[in-house]
Amino acid sequence: MPKALKIFFLFIILIPCAIISQVRNNLPDKLPDDLNQEQWEAIRDIYVIEAIKMLARIDTLSLQIDSIRALNESLEAENCTDELHAIVGASKEEVENFRIKFTETEKRIIGRIGTPAESHKYYYDEIADSKIKCLPEFYERFAKMKNILTDFQVVETRGSDMYSVVKGDCLWRISKTSYNNPYLWPAIWDANRVTIVNPDNFEDFIYRKVSDPNLIYPGQVLKVPALNDESRKEAEERSRNFRKLRSRKED
Numbered sequence: 001m002p003k004a005l006k007i008f009f010l011f012i013i014l015i016p017c018a019i020i021s022q023v024r025n026n027l028p029d030k031l032p033d034d035l036n037q038e039q040w041e042a043i044r045d046i047y048v049i050e051a052i053k054m055l056a057r058i059d060t061l062s063l064q065i066d067s068i069r070a071l072n073e074s075l076e077a078e079n080c081t082d083e084l085h086a087i088v089g090a091s092k093e094e095v096e097n098f099r100i101k102f103t104e105t106e107k108r109i110i111g112r113i114g115t116p117a118e119s120h121k122y123y124y125d126e127i128a129d130s131k132i133k134c135l136p137e138f139y140e141r142f143a144k145m146k147n148i149l150t151d152f153q154v155v156e157t158r159g160s161d162m163y164s165v166v167k168g169d170c171l172w173r174i175s176k177t178s179y180n181n182p183y184l185w186p187a188i189w190d191a192n193r194v195t196i197v198n199p200d201n202f203e204d205f206i207y208r209k210v211s212d213p214n215l216i217y218p219g220q221v222l223k224v225p226a227l228n229d230e231s232r233k234e235a236e237e238r239s240r241n242f243r244k245l246r247s248r249k250e251d
Helices: 003-026 037-087 092-110 116-129 139-159 171-179 182-192 229-250
Strands: 161-164 221-224
Touching: 092 116, 092 139, 116 139, 161 171, 171 182, 171 221, 182 221, 182 229
Parallel strands: none
Antiparallel strands: 161 221
């Protein structure tokens, strides 16, 4: 609290004492015992009037104290908020837009609405990449949301196998190892196009999913989905189409 404000509060606290002292100075310390009824009533009226004045002054000062305290707290809170926003490099409007997306994503993840991939798209990845999540309002909530989403992803991938990418891997080779058929690689690509199993292990957004089937990176954990006859045929057909397209480009 600023020094000037402390002095002001001390001054306000001492005023009632001064008022009481003033009232006492206007009245004798001891009243005569032989006062008649009229004199007693006159003195009583003086005390009553002075007491009313003192209470009125105290009420006024109390209102002033409350007003100053509220103003001071408001200014301190506003200044603190502005400083926090400056630290994360965001304006008030940007924080408000972030808050809207954060609340929507939080409800989706805590309520397990949709799939983890959809949560990453709307708007978990954007939230995770933003420094605004470090503000006190969001920090603990984001940590909780992150843990729930990780558990959610583990549950979703139980019906599939997982593969940890090592240096030199490609989807063609992983498909051959997992399915004994290298031409089923489009199925693995589809399963990881929105998000891989362990996106939170990577800071760079590009490593959190397989956007390009020709680009996978060591440390990524990929979902290898179980395939039925229909999905196998579809994957093989897409693989043939990719080969034809590549041949045309080479020609």
